[in-house]
Amino acid sequence: MYKNIFDTHAHYDDSRFDEDRDKLLSSLYSKGVTNIINCGCDYKSSLTTLALAEKYDFIYAALGVHAHEAEEASEEDLDNIKALYSHKKVVAVGEIGLDYHYDFSPRERQIEVFEKQIILANELGLPIIVHDRESHEDTMNLLKKYRPKGVVHCFSGSVEMAKEVVKLGMYIGLGGAVTFKNARKPIDVAEYLPSDYLLLETDAPYMTPVPFRGQRCDSAHIAYTAEKIAEVKGMDTQELIDKCNENAKRLFRI
Numbered sequence: 001m002y003k004n005i006f007d008t009h010a011h012y013d014d015s016r017f018d019e020d021r022d023k024l025l026s027s028l029y030s031k032g033v034t035n036i037i038n039c040g041c042d043y044k045s046s047l048t049t050l051a052l053a054e055k056y057d058f059i060y061a062a063l064g065v066h067a068h069e070a071e072e073a074s075e076e077d078l079d080n081i082k083a084l085y086s087h088k089k090v091v092a093v094g095e096i097g098l099d100y101h102y103d104f105s106p107r108e109r110q111i112e113v114f115e116k117q118i119i120l121a122n123e124l125g126l127p128i129i130v131h132d133r134e135s136h137e138d139t140m141n142l143l144k145k146y147r148p149k150g151v152v153h154c155f156s157g158s159v160e161m162a163k164e165v166v167k168l169g170m171y172i173g174l175g176g177a178v179t180f181k182n183a184r185k186p187i188d189v190a191e192y193l194p195s196d197y198l199l200l201e202t203d204a205p206y207m208t209p210v211p212f213r214g215q216r217c218d219s220a221h222i223a224y225t226a227e228k229i230a231e232v233k234g235m236d237t238q239e240l241i242d243k244c245n246e247n248a249k250r251l252f253r254i
């Protein structure tokens, strides 16, 4: 049994938790989970994220418009979210970014919305939580241009890209993907990454680590991700979890 687990990326307002959300969240502390950041993806889920953060002491909120929702989101939505950042449980602008795998929104609009939110985060002095899927070049260009604080979540880039992210002083979030059989890239990144720059995450209900792949993910599953990364880095698992908890508290000022 581990303690001190900080899940830096989850979506507990997702409908897949509707049946047992409160029961599950109430059980996580006894499984060693002490902190969770829930991420909004649009105005509606920013509100449900904030409601969870108000209800549970150990849940913090990241609010923003995701790449997938960039087309749907109006300027009014962005303004409405902006008005929520002064809430004391809000610790980041996120999740925001680019997704050229699904291309659910036109790329120009994705970039426009991402860029706006990076500028806003810098103005507010908040870190960002970045989603980058098959959009490494455009993502890195914007990060280099604005140099925000933050984390590239569910990192899928190469070791070379990880080095650039670290050079910018940003963190790298690794989750269930490190346990997948075909996980060469995230394993190489885990091996290289100085532990000061690592954050643990789930992306619950998605990205469930092996041996539970295919089932709904929750924050307690981080134990399997942490064990795999600790093994690769030759570290003690609890030591790694503690280190990542410290990193998250430093970045998100908790």
Ligand SMILES: [Zn+2]
Binding pocket: 009, 010, 011, 039, 095, 203
């Ligand atoms: Zn997410």
